[in-house]
Amino acid sequence: MAETIQNLMLGFSTAFSPGNFFYAIMGCLIGTMVGVLPGVGPLAGISLLLPSTFGLNPTAGLILLAGVFYGAMYGGSTTSILMRIPGEAASVMTCIDGYAMAQKGRAGPALAIAAIGSYIAGTASVIGLMFLAPPLARFALGFGPPEYFALLALGLLVLGYMTGGSMIKNLAMIILGLLFGMIGIDHMSGYFRFSYGIVALGDGIGVVPVAVGLFGIAEILATAGNPFRPDILKPKLKDLLPSRQEFRDSMFPIGRGTILGFLIGIIPGSAHIISTFMSYAVERRLSKHPEKFGKGAIEGVAGPESANNAASCGALVPMLALGVPTGPVPAVLLAALMIHGINPGPLFIKEQPTIFWGLIASMYLGNFVLLLLNLPLVGIFINFLRIPYRVLYPMILMFCVIGVYAVNTSFVDVGIMSFMGLLGYILRKFNFETAPVVLGVVLAPIIEMSLRQALAMSNGSYAIFYQRPVSAIFLVGALLMILLALKPLIRKGMDWKWREQLSKADENE
Amino acid sequence: MTIDRLSGTVLLVLAGFIAFETRVLPLGTHKVPGPAYLPLLLASILGVLGILLIFVKAKSPPLRSLKWPEGLHAAAIVACCFFATFFIEVLGYRVTMLIVLGFLFGVVERMKIWWALGLTFALTFGSFWIFNNMLKVILPQGGLGI
Numbered sequence: 001m002a003e004t005i006q007n008l009m010l011g012f013s014t015a016f017s018p019g020n021f022f023y024a025i026m027g028c029l030i031g032t033m034v035g036v037l038p039g040v041g042p043l044a045g046i047s048l049l050l051p052s053t054f055g056l057n058p059t060a061g062l063i064l065l066a067g068v069f070y071g072a073m074y075g076g077s078t079t080s081i082l083m084r085i086p087g088e089a090a091s092v093m094t095c096i097d098g099y100a101m102a103q104k105g106r107a108g109p110a111l112a113i114a115a116i117g118s119y120i121a122g123t124a125s126v127i128g129l130m131f132l133a134p135p136l137a138r139f140a141l142g143f144g145p146p147e148y149f150a151l152l153a154l155g156l157l158v159l160g161y162m163t164g165g166s167m168i169k170n171l172a173m174i175i176l177g178l179l180f181g182m183i184g185i186d187h188m189s190g191y192f193r194f195s196y197g198i199v200a201l202g203d204g205i206g207v208v209p210v211a212v213g214l215f216g217i218a219e220i221l222a223t224a225g226n227p228f229r230p231d232i233l234k235p236k237l238k239d240l241l242p243s244r245q246e247f248r249d250s251m252f253p254i255g256r257g258t259i260l261g262f263l264i265g266i267i268p269g270s271a272h273i274i275s276t277f278m279s280y281a282v283e284r285r286l287s288k289h290p291e292k293f294g295k296g297a298i299e300g301v302a303g304p305e306s307a308n309n310a311a312s313c314g315a316l317v318p319m320l321a322l323g324v325p326t327g328p329v330p331a332v333l334l335a336a337l338m339i340h341g342i343n344p345g346p347l348f349i350k351e352q353p354t355i356f357w358g359l360i361a362s363m364y365l366g367n368f369v370l371l372l373l374n375l376p377l378v379g380i381f382i383n384f385l386r387i388p389y390r391v392l393y394p395m396i397l398m399f400c401v402i403g404v405y406a407v408n409t410s411f412v413d414v415g416i417m418s419f420m421g422l423l424g425y426i427l428r429k430f431n432f433e434t435a436p437v438v439l440g441v442v443l444a445p446i447i448e449m450s451l452r453q454a455l456a457m458s459n460g461s462y463a464i465f466y467q468r469p470v471s472a473i474f475l476v477g478a479l480l481m482i483l484l485a486l487k488p489l490i491r492k493g494m495d496w497k498w499r500e501q502l503s504k505a506d507e508n509e
Numbered sequence: 510m511t512i513d514r515l516s517g518t519v520l521l522v523l524a525g526f527i528a529f530e531t532r533v534l535p536l537g538t539h540k541v542p543g544p545a546y547l548p549l550l551l552a553s554i555l556g557v558l559g560i561l562l563i564f565v566k567a568k569s570p571p572l573r574s575l576k577w578p579e580g581l582h583a584a585a586i587v588a589c590c591f592f593a594t595f596f597i598e599v600l601g602y603r604v605t606m607l608i609v610l611g612f613l614f615g616v617v618e619r620m621k622i623w624w625a626l627g628l629t630f631a632l633t634f635g636s637f638w639i640f641n642n643m644l645k646v647i648l649p650q651g652g653l654g655i
Contacts, residue, residue, distance in 0.1 A: 398610065
């Protein structure tokens with residue numbers, strides 16, 4: 001405990017240095033803008049800002065990018081409440097009751113509760129991150145290649161299960177991502193794989209062009225042709241304060257949303273989105289007046305908004321402690337660390353205490369700044385929505401090109417982004433999720449190295465994966481995920497057989 | 510033909526293509542896996558998933574239910590992306606963006622000429638100044654040095 005407090009003091013001294021403090025505030029403000037603008041999610045925002053962090057030290061760069069991540073969670077609620085347009089996917093549930101409250105003239109309290117809930121959840125989950133990540137990293141120091149392979153396999157299967165939609169399609173997307181991640185030089189043998197003579201592909205496909213293409217460009221392709229004329233509600237800022245009853249009704253949903261969001265955040269998948277759905281369902285089930293949900297229940301705003309902020313912190317636990325990203329946004333943050341020459345993994349916290357604890361302290365600071373700035377500045381942020389989409393999307397496209405080109409100063413990366421954009425657009429049309437592709441690209445080198453090292457250790461025997469207890473536990477978890485995914489198919493089959501028997505019995509009668 | 514059947518078929522073809530491409534790489538053994546080992550393993554799983562998609566998810570929407578109302582816009586934007594890919598280093602950032610933004614604002618979105626020109630020039634030179642001069646992000650200047 002004393003060591004944690006001492007480390008936190010170190011973190012605060014880092015975060016309060018003028019440069020880092022400035023970048024924390026900038027990250028929060030840019031994140032809020034990113035959250036407000038539909039079509040520019042936190043992933044695209046972080047990817048586009050990545051090149052601008054090259055000139056910064058790693059601590060300032062990570063503080064800026066993390067600020068964008070949790071700032072976007074705050075910003076997303078504004079458009080959900082005022083316009084019924086989720087600024088980013090995690091704010092979908094807030095649209096339901098937030099917008100209903102706005103229509104009843106209670107937009108101010110809805111925005112205030114969303115901000116307060118986000119602040120409480122953000123701060124509480126940073127405490128969770130602070131206490132959970134270091135022991136987890138110490139535990140992971142004992143991991144060998146078999147444990148890492150099993151952990152990554154489990155992570156990818158959980159991602160496939162939790163992402164939503166068809167598990168078969170999600171698994172196919174994970175494998176596609178892993179295959180993309182294998183393009184380039186094989187580090188163990190030096191062979192070029194699938195590079196077709198393009199020298200620039202020797203270093204492999206970067207996560208930034210893939211993420212920007214699949215999320216930024218694909219979003220533009222899908223929405224640019226649609227008419228977009230939002231009806232903007234203007235909140236009366238003098239009515240921001242919620243009533244005493246609204247405060248009382250929100251406190252428990254905020255607490256439950258925080259715990260739920262943080263725990264779900266640690267699990268791979270689109271955690272911040274899933275956590276909001278689960279929080280909404282829990283609040284509705286626990287409510288004494290479930291009929292109020294959908295008609296402006298403040299619990300329907302407080303719970304999901306707290307959950308998505310807590311989940312964004314929870315997602316940083318495995319990334320910082322194990323070097324294993326649980327979703328596309330932590331994957332890009334991980335790539336940012338690697339670009340700055342820092343190797344993420346269990347030794348990260350021990351070897352880079354200034355960055356880790358500086359980030360933790362900056363998150364306390366950032367959450368407080370967001371609470372202070374967001375409500376008074378809501379009128380300014382909402383003005384970004386007045387920019388017509390036909391002006392906005394060429395601008396986003398331009399930033400995508402700059403962001404992707406600047407990472408390696410390579411036109412090949414712009415080509416990869418363009419290809420991924422087209423692929424993402426087609427995949428969306430065919431109901432495929434694209435997040436698993438990004439994660440597959442990031443994890444491919446680690447998973448391949450772990451598998452090959454584990455097989456070399458065991459003289460080619462796959463038994464090593466179930467002979468070592470930690471690895472075996474992870475694999476049992478992975479098996480469980482497969483069984484859970486198969487359950488509806490088996491049940492459907494049994495129902496069909498049962499119906500067949502019934503109809504035959506009817507015919508016999 | 511349903512959406513999932515077509516998707517499954519494409520995945521199956523892709524799996525076959527990857528398996529075919531790995532023929533030039535050493536497969537290795539279980540003890541010392543070569544560079545083709547995992548790609549081939551993954552291609553096999555992808556093929557199985559493709560088959561599952563073809564046969565298990567038979568109740569997916571029909572292919573003709575897919576609508577492409579934004580198709581023309583999307584085609585124009587994809588063309589701009591690939592134009593930027595091939596010309597950004599040849600023409601330089603500013604000339605490439607003047608062409609891309611001018612095309613999008615003026616031709617695709619049919620803005621009034623002065624608006625389109627104003628936005629195109631302001632965004633191109635503004636973004637170059639912010640990124641290249643202020644943030645020190647190196648942007649290409651092309652053969653003409655523009």
